[in-house]
Amino acid sequence: MIKKLTTYSKYFFEYLKHGDYDSIISSVRYLLKKGSHASDRTITTSIGTFFCRKNTNDFQFANYRYEWGVKKFMLEHKNEYNVFIDGGACIGEYCILLTKLGVRCIAFEPVIANYDVLKKNLELNKITDKVLAFPYGLGDREMEAPFHFNPVNTGASHIILDGKPADCFVGIRTLDSLIPMLGLKQSDRIMVKLDVECMEPEAIRGAAGFINSFPNVTFVAEDKHSGDDLIKQELMNIAGFEFGIVDSFNIYAKKVISPRSN
Numbered sequence: 001m002i003k004k005l006t007t008y009s010k011y012f013f014e015y016l017k018h019g020d021y022d023s024i025i026s027s028v029r030y031l032l033k034k035g036s037h038a039s040d041r042t043i044t045t046s047i048g049t050f051f052c053r054k055n056t057n058d059f060q061f062a063n064y065r066y067e068w069g070v071k072k073f074m075l076e077h078k079n080e081y082n083v084f085i086d087g088g089a090c091i092g093e094y095c096i097l098l099t100k101l102g103v104r105c106i107a108f109e110p111v112i113a114n115y116d117v118l119k120k121n122l123e124l125n126k127i128t129d130k131v132l133a134f135p136y137g138l139g140d141r142e143m144e145a146p147f148h149f150n151p152v153n154t155g156a157s158h159i160i161l162d163g164k165p166a167d168c169f170v171g172i173r174t175l176d177s178l179i180p181m182l183g184l185k186q187s188d189r190i191m192v193k194l195d196v197e198c199m200e201p202e203a204i205r206g207a208a209g210f211i212n213s214f215p216n217v218t219f220v221a222e223d224k225h226s227g228d229d230l231i232k233q234e235l236m237n238i239a240g241f242e243f244g245i246v247d248s249f250n251i252y253a254k255k256v257i258s259p260r261s262n
Contacts, residue, residue, distance in 0.1 A: 010065040018044050023059045030057055034152060042124070048096045049124040051117055056154050058117065061091050069247025070220060074098065074191070081191040081218065083184065087138045087175075087203055088195040090155040092118040092131070099127045106182060110137030110170035111149060111157050132182070138196060138203035139172040158197035174206030179213065189216040195250075198225035204234040211238045211255065219253040220246055 008027070015023045026037045040054050046064035060066055074084075074094070084098045089107035091114060099105050109115045115135045122128045137145070137159075146166030150156045160166055184190070192207075194200045200221050204211075211217055219241075221231050228243075228251050235241045240256035 007065070007068075010068065011060070011063050014046060014063050014065050017046070020044070020059075023063075026057075026059055030060070030152075036152060047093055048100070049121070050091060050093070051120045051124060053117065053154075056152055058091055058154065061093050061155060064097075066093070070193070070250055071097070073220060073246045073250075073252065074193075077191070077218075078103065081189040081216075083188045083190045085175075085182075085190060085192045087193060088155075088197070089118055089133070090114050092121045092133075094193060095131045095133075096121060096125050096127065099130050100125075105131045107131055107133040108136055108138055109133070110135065110145075110172065111147065111154070111168065112170070113149065113168075114154055114157070134173075134178070136171045136173040136178075137199065138175055138194070138206060139199055140174060140202040140205040141172070142174065142177065143172050144169045145172045155195075156197065159199060161198075175203070176206060176209035179210055184214065186214065188214065190214055190218070192217065192219045194219060194221040196222075200226045201230050201234045204231065204238070208238045211235075215255070215257055217255045220250055221253065222250050224249045 011027060012024060020043050022037060023043060029035045036055050036057055038054055042049060042051050043059060043062060045062045047062060050062035052058040078101055083104045085106045086094050087108050089095060089109040092107060095105040095107050107118060109118050112135060118133060122131050146160040147168050147170045148158055148160050149167040194203055196203050223231055232243055235253050241253040242256055244252050246252050
């Protein structure tokens, strides 16, 4: 409880700093009733300017302190990478933050409703020409996948594995198949964030060629759903990695340049 209160107080002061009282009210409403503001609106945060859909928690994703453990890791290590790939970009907050710091960003967001907002936010921040965005999810094969779309917590939308009816279908591609479109160089130092709601192992399997092709690759992967053991095993099946903890929901994996022992 104390940890949650600390987190919420940081959100509160970020909104307060920008005079965004509506987001403070929306935060309380979301905590108590899982609801949100009744009209679309545009807000300014320490990251940038964001279009926030009515009845969603887009306003939370836009908060500089949201997922602070991951952001802190990205910022502390920003001199170690010049390319950022966001697998599961949602409304684009990481790409907006890092593009403004001079990092080249590539975004993948499969849910079209989210992708459209991502593109709008790139326009609002005048960085459309600086972020390469794809309306795909990352997996281990090309397919059209049934998805559950969470209309409030839009970032929690995920592939359907239990046969329930789909809210929408999304395109899934392998990272390997898209390499020719990414404009990457061997000298690039690449940070990959994977937050793909339990599809992290599949996304890694679909990136085996990518991992072997580029020497300087670091992953930050959410292990909340898949578990860190499975993610680590998938990576170690491809190359040698050193691992560490980012926060309670994410690990990092930095590719070891020397050959992996068999």
